[in-house]
Structure formats: C-alpha cells, structure tokens
Amino acid sequence: MDSMATLPIVQYEEKIIETVERNPVVVVIGETGSGKSTQLSQMLYRRGYADSARIAITQPRRVAAVTVARRVAQELGVQLGEEVGYAIRFEDRTSHRTRIKYLTDGVLLRESLVNPELNEYSVIILDEAHERSLNTDILMGLMKRLAKIRTSNLKVLITSATLDGDKVSNFFRDCPVLTIPGKLYPVEILYSKERPSSYLESSLKTAIDIHVREPEGDVLIFMTGQDDIEKLVSKLEDKVRSLEEGSCMDAIILPLHGSLPPELQVRVFSPPPPSCRRIIVATNIAETSLTVDGVVYVIDSGYVKQRQYNPSTGMYSLDIVQISKVQANQRAGRAGRTRPGKCYRLYPSQVYNDEFLDVTVPEIQRSSLAGSVLYLKSLDLPDIDILKFDFLDPPSSESLQDALKQLYLIDAIDENGAITSIGQKMAELPLEPSLSRTLMEANDYGCIPEALTVAAMLSAETTLLPGRSKTEKKRKHPEPNLPDGFGLGDHIQLLQIFECWDQTDYDIGWCKDNGLQVRGMLFVRDVRKQLSQIMQKIAKGPLDRRRGESRQDYRNLRKALCVGYANQLAERKMHHNGYRTLGFQGQVVQVHPSSVLKADDLGKFPDYVVYHELIATPRPYMRNVCSVEMRWVVPVINKLKTLDVYKLSGGTGPVEEENERNIPDLPKKNFEVTAGVDDSESRIQAARERFLARKGKK
DNA sequence: GAGCACTGC
Numbered sequence: 223m224d225s226m227a228t229l230p231i232v233q234y235e236e237k238i239i240e241t242v243e244r245n246p247v248v249v250v251i252g253e254t255g256s257g258k259s260t261q262l263s264q265m266l267y268r269r270g271y272a273d274s275a276r277i278a279i280t281q282p283r284r285v286a287a288v289t290v291a292r293r294v295a296q297e298l299g300v301q302l303g304e305e306v307g308y309a310i311r312f313e314d315r316t317s318h319r320t321r322i323k324y325l326t327d328g329v330l331l332r333e334s335l336v337n338p339e340l341n342e343y344s345v346i347i348l349d350e351a352h353e354r355s356l357n358t359d360i361l362m363g364l365m366k367r368l369a370k371i372r373t374s375n376l377k378v379l380i381t382s383a384t385l386d387g388d389k390v391s392n393f394f395r396d397c398p399v400l401t402i403p404g405k406l407y408p409v410e411i412l413y414s415k416e417r418p419s420s421y422l423e424s425s426l427k428t429a430i431d432i433h434v435r436e437p438e439g440d441v442l443i444f445m446t447g448q449d450d451i452e453k454l455v456s457k458l459e460d461k462v463r464s465l466e467e468g469s470c471m472d473a474i475i476l477p478l479h480g481s482l483p484p485e486l487q488v489r490v491f492s493p494p495p496p497s498c499r500r501i502i503v504a505t506n507i508a509e510t511s512l513t514v515d516g517v518v519y520v521i522d523s524g525y526v527k528q529r530q531y532n533p534s535t536g537m538y539s540l541d542i543v544q545i546s547k548v549q550a551n552q553r554a555g556r557a558g559r560t561r562p563g564k565c566y567r568l569y570p571s572q573v574y575n576d577e578f579l580d581v582t583v584p585e586i587q588r589s590s591l592a593g594s595v596l597y598l599k600s601l602d603l604p605d606i607d608i609l610k611f612d613f614l615d616p617p618s619s620e621s622l623q624d625a626l627k628q629l630y631l632i633d634a635i636d637e638n639g640a641i642t643s644i645g646q647k648m649a650e651l652p653l654e655p656s657l658s659r660t661l662m663e664a665n666d667y668g669c670i671p672e673a674l675t676v677a678a679m680l681s682a683e684t685t686l687l688p689g690r691s692k693t694e695k696k697r698k699h700p701e702p703n704l705p706d707g708f709g710l711g712d713h714i715q716l717l718q719i720f721e722c723w724d725q726t727d728y729d730i731g732w733c734k735d736n737g738l739q740v741r742g743m744l745f746v747r748d749v750r751k752q753l754s755q756i757m758q759k760i761a762k763g764p765l766d767r768r769r770g771e772s773r774q775d776y777r778n779l780r781k782a783l784c785v786g787y788a789n790q791l792a793e794r795k796m797h798h799n800g801y802r803t804l805g806f807q808g809q810v811v812q813v814h815p816s817s818v819l820k821a822d823d824l825g826k827f828p829d830y831v832v833y834h835e836l837i838a839t840p841r842p843y844m845r846n847v848c849s850v851e852m853r854w855v856v857p858v859i860n861k862l863k864t865l866d867v868y869k870l871s872g873g874t875g876p877v878e879e880e881n882e883r884n885i886p887d888l889p890k891k892n893f894e895v896t897a898g899v900d901d902s903e904s905r906i907q908a909a910r911e912r913f914l915a916r917k918g919k920k
Numbered sequence: 921g922a923g924c925a926c927t928g929c
Contacts, residue, residue, distance in 0.1 A: 282927070282928080283926095283927065283928080284927090284928075310928095310929095311928075311929055326927095326928065326929080327928080327929095328927095328928045328929040329928090329929070331928095331929070332929055353927095355927070355928080356927090356928085357927090357928065357929080446925070447924075447925065448923095448924070448925090449923085449924090479925080480924090480925070480926065480927095481924065505925055505926080506925055506926060507925080507926065509926090510926090510927095511926070511927080526925065526926095527924090527925035527926090528925065528926090529925070529926085540923095540924075540925070542925095585927090593929095597929095651929090652928090652929035653929085681929095749929095752929090814922075814923095815921075815922045815923090816922070816923085837924095839922080839923065839924080841922085843922080843923095
C-alpha cells in the first residue's frame with residue numbers, strides 16, 4: 223500500500239492550496255496514481271476549508287466512493303461515517319460530524335434538487351470528470367453557475383485528463399490548470415504494423431508470444447464482449463495445453479466481464495499459484511471499474527462496445543467503435559502499476575494518431591435526454607434556459623427537441639415547455655420519465671402497489687438470467703415455473719415474478735431455483751422501498767397489498783402504462799406481427815424473441831403495445847412490451863397532433879416538418895411499409911466498423 | 921430462429 227509520503231501530489235500541496243485560494247474553480251490534471259482522490263480532500267481539510275461547511279468529492283461509481291472514503295478515514299485515523307463518510311444510493315454513512323463526504327455524482331444531483339445552492343458544502347470536487355458520465359456533465363454545468371453565485375464561499379475543483387484539461391479550463395472561464403504527475407512505471411508501447419485481419423487470432427498470437435518469450439507478469443487483454451472473450455479463452459486454453467510441458471511456466475486463463483457471476487469475477491483478485499502466469503481476457507470493465515494487480519502486459523484491440531441513442535428514431539444500438547486516445551492510454555496504464563510494462567496495440571501508430579478521437583464521445587451525446595431535461599427543468603433556476611444550458615459538450619438540438627417532445631407527450635411539460643405539477647412530482651422519482659409518469663397515473667387508478675413493482679423491476683433490467691448452457695438457450699423461457707404475464711406482456715410478467723418472490727418472504731433459494739439473479743432481485747426490493755417512500759407523500763391509496771392479495775386484473779395498470787409510455791407506443795401492421803412505432807419516424811420493429819407476449823388464436827399479436835426500449839442488435843426490436851387497448855391510445859395520438867416543437871423550445875428551435883412524425887388516422891388503417899431503420903451517418907459508420915471487426919474474426 | 925459494453929439516482 224502507498225504511504226502518503228510517497229504520493230506525488232504531496233509535493234504540490236503549497237501550489238494547490240495557493241491556486242485554490244485565489245480562484246473559485248481549478249482544474250486538476252491528476253494522472254493515474256497521483257493520489258488526487260484521497261489527498262485533495264485532506265489537504266483542503268487541513269487548511270480549514272471544512273471548518274464552516276463540508277468538502278464533497280464525487281465519484282462516478284459506488285464502489286469508488288466507498289473504498290476511497292474508507293481509505294481517507296483510515297489515513298486520518300477516524301471512524302468511517304464520522305469525520306469522513308460517504309453517501310451512495312440506499313446508503314448514507316455520514317453524520318453531523320462529517321467534514322469530508324464522498325458521494326456518487328448521482329447522489330449530488332439528487333441533493334441539489336432539494337437544495338440547488340448546495341450550501342452544505344464549501345468545496346465540491348468533481349473527481350474523474352474525464353470519464354464524462356451523463357451525471358458529471360450535468361454537474362459541470364451546474365458548478366459553473368454555482369461558482370458564479372457563491373464566489374465568496376465555494377471552491378470547485380474538477381479533475382480531468384491531460385488531453386482534456388484546456389477544454390475544461392476554457393469552459394470554466396479559463397481557470398488555472400494544475401498538473402500532478404502520476405506514479406506509474408513506464409509502459410513501452412508496441413504498435414502493430416497493420417490492422418490485423420482478425421483481432422481474435424492476433425490477440426491469441428500476441429498473448430502466446432508474450433507467454434513463451436517474456437519474463438513473468440500477468441497479461442490483460444481488452445476485447446469487446448462476452449462472445450469474443452469466451453472464444454479467445456477457449457483458444458488460449460487449447461494453445462497453452464499444447465505447449466510442451468516444462469518449456470515455459472504454467473498459465474491460467476481468466477475471463478472477466480460484467481455478466482460473469484460475482485464469484486467468478488473475484489477470481490482475478492486472488493493471487494495466482496507460484497510460477498504461474500495469469501492471462502486475463504476482459505471487457506472494458508478492466509479499464510476503469512476493476513483494477514487487476516500484477517498486470518505487466520496489456521493487449522489492446524482498440525475497440526469497445528458502446529451504446530448509442532438515435533433521437534430521430536428513439537432507438538438504441540450497441541455498436542463496436544474505436545476507442546479514444548484517452549481510453550487507449552488508460553488501457554496501457556494498466557500495465558505499469560507494479561513495475562515497468564508493455565502495451566501491445568493491435569493497430570498501427572498512424573491509426574492511433576489520425577483516427578482515434580482525443581476523448582470518448584461523452585455520454586450526454588449518446589443518450590436520451592428526457593430524464594436530464596426534466597431534472598434541469600425541475601430545478602427551476604431562473605437564470606437557466608434548458609436549450610441554452612451551458613454544457614461542456616452540448617447535445618444536438620435534435621436530441622434536446624426529442625427530449626422535449628417526450629416530456630410534452632407525458633404531460634411533464636406544457637405546450638410552452640414549462641414544467642407541469644405532474645412533471646415536478648415525476649422529477650423527484652429516481653426513474654426514467656416513462657416510469658415516473660406511469661406511477662403518477664397509477665396513483666389515480668388505484669394501482670400504485672403494482673406500478674411500484676413494475677418500475678422497480680425495470681430499474682434492474684437483469685433479473686432474468688440468460689440461459690446458462692448452449693442447450694438451455696434453445697428454450698424460450700429460462701424457467702417454466704415462472705409466471706407468464708398471462709400473455710399480456712413482459713411488464714405483467716415482471717410484476718408476477720416479484721409477487722411470487724414476495725410470497726416466499728424474499729427467499730434467496732427461490733431466486734436461484736428459478737434462474738433469477740439474486741443481486742438483481744435484492745436491488746429491486748431496495749428500489750421499490752425507495753420509490754414507495756417517495757410516493758408516500760402523494761399516494762391516494764395503499765402502497766402495498768396484503769401479502770398474497772394480488773390483483774389478477776391488470777387493466778388499470780396497463781392503462782397507466784399506456785399513459786406513461788405515450789412516447790413508446792407501437793401499432794401492429796395489418797397483415798403480420800411486425801409493429802410500427804408511433805410518434806417517431808415510423809420504425810418497423812419486431813417484438814423481441816424473449817418476450818412473453820402471446821398471440822391470439824389466429825396467431826396475431828395485440829393491435830397496440832407499449833415498449834420499454836427499442837434496441838437495434840442489429841435488427842430493430844422492442845424489448846419488454848405490454849399489450850394496451852386502442853381506446854387508451856386515442857388520447858395520446860390526439861396529443862401527438864397538437865405537438866409544436868417550436869413552442870416547446872420556447873420559440874427558439876426550428877419548425878419541424880409535419881410529415882416527419884408518424885401519426886396514424888383513427889380508426890386504424892393499414893400502413894405501407896415506408897421506412898426501416900434510419901441510416902444516419904453514425905449508424906453507417908458504426909456498421910462499417912462492426913463489419914471490419916467481424917470480418918477479422920472469420 | 922435472438923443476444924447482452926459499463927455505470928447510476
């Protein structure tokens with residue numbers, strides 16, 4: 223473990239304090255191992271910055287907030303939760319004595335909903351801002367405003383990456399930039415002469431070369447996904463086994479990705495047997511989230527899987543894209559934590575220099591912004607206009623308009639773009655707007671208990687385990703004993719599953735027997751409790767049913783869903799089971815094969831459904847659908863007709879062409895197949911890269 | 921015959 227004295231940042235203390243003293247905002251470029259996350263807060267604490275109010279340090283991840291807080295408490299010799307504490311969702315370990323508070327940036331956003339001036343804090347440090355999470359980006363905008371309003375009693379520090387420092391400084395009115403060197407050992411970068419024809423084969427060959435020729439030290443290989451990881455692991459195992467015994471040291475191959483059960487994930491943290499090399503084949507999870515000790519060699523494919531949102535179609539896609547320079551350097555740095563290392567980049571230096579973006583496209587430019595726009599509107603800051611909100615990297619106006627349209631259709635904002643009383647209540651719920659709107663409607667229909675459960679289940683996403691073996695994958699549903707939603711759809715099934723679990727008194731064994739992720743289900747229980755507490759203030763009826771008293775009639779719940787998902791409606795095509803989405807450019811989509819939605823005796827799906835999500839993988843699917851009735855859809859369609867983006871944007875946006883929207887005339891008529899998936903530039907680019915990456919594997 | 925990078929309130 224590092225002792226404080228060896229951390230590079232310690233020598234910069236005077237300089238840092240002096241700069242902070244003179245400036246309301248300071249950008250700190252702290253390279254890996256500089257100790258910024260643990261030391262900045264302590265320095266300011268020592269100099270009295272926490273005397274009148276607290277020091278807040280945000281982290282993008284929960285584990286980071288907890289581990290760094292624990293570490294600082296230890297260094298200061300205090301009990302965690304006393305002078306040093308942390309706050310993450312479901313867990314607040316702070317007290318009135320807390321001076322240094324670590325928290326996730328999501329929690330700080332929630333806090334600023336209650337107190338927009340954040341008077342509780344005298345210093346706010348946004349750590350790891352270079353990761354550019356959606357929440358960090360919103361916080362940066364808010365900090366810019368706050369620094370101006372509270373010049374006399376607030377200091378803001380933003381930590382960033384080398385390649386981004388000047389830009390962040392420009393954003394904060396050319397505030398000073400301090401660079402603190404890291405404590406990494408040198409990493410030699412080795413480029414490939416050309417792009418490999420196969421990343422899999424090239425990774426395999428490089429890994430075996432290292433294993434045979436290089437001295438001891440673990441190997442970390444960055445791949446894009448579970449599939450590639452599994453293939454490479456098995457090839458590596460074959461190859462290592464075939465190496466002549468005694469000709470080199472032993473090797474164990476370890477996969478590492480998010481859908482790996484936790485007990486297998488932790489294997490990478492236990493030390494290897496003596497004279498045995500570990501070869502870890504990982505996704506991006508090993509780039510920032512998990513740090514594996516002992517890595518000396520890194521193999522970098524140069525690719526990552528990234529989720530992107532297309533605001534003109536309302537569709538998400540998961541694309542394989544090239545990483546940024548920041549990411550490539552972060553990956554390389556993983557080789558230099560314990561001693562000098564090597565990084566094998568499976569691409570030429572020219573690709574790195576000319577093709578890689580400096581920094582990763584920020585999440586704010588890749589996501590649906592409905593939730594964020596609602597959040598900003600609910601803050602009701604007189605001096606902030608959402609469409610002109612000062613973002614470090616502003617999202618496209620198309621994306622902002624999409625968010626406004628969505629919010630208007632679910633009554634969160636009025637025709638002039640002003641937040642409504644419904645919208646104000648929705649913003650308090652830590653949910654996507656469609657689900658918070660569903661809860662509001664459920665309140666009127668007397669089905670809060672059910673809506674709470676559905677919202678909580680959808681917050682977790684991964685409660686149903688995927689098939690565990692190849693043969694099991696053939697089965698349509700993982701476990702036959704689970705309820706089927708009466709064929710009405712996935713929302714109803716999720717509700718029934720939770721109700722079953724509730725009846726077993728939250729039995730862990732029951733989850734395991736039924737192929738449900740234990741962690742996911744426990745998370746759902748926590749979320750439901752949290753939502754229930756928030757709803758208590760406005761609930762017109764009970765928040766829970768008596769155990770076993772489940773409502774078998776899901777009509778009201780489905781009506782509430784129809785209102786909440788007004789943006790996510792689809793109409794079945796007359797002659798087959800394809801659907802066409804309403805409201806966006808008409809997308810032809812299918813019900814995801816994993817859905818429990820049932821067709822009628824004639825083999826037809828319901829005429830109308832709501833969907834939780836559209837995902838192109840690469841074919842367009844609706845994931846998590848629920849059947850609704852036409853007469854519930856009518857008001858939504860009528861509202862679509864009144865939509866005026868120009869007014870919604872406060873009369874600043876461009877006027878939208880009427881025919882861009884897919885608004886059916888009722889009664890229902892047959893629609894021509896006009897448009898498939900929208901092929902915007904980015905999708906073509908993504909498809910090209912996917913093609914290149916796939917081509918390599920064959 | 922479908923497929924799932926990673927976070928977070």
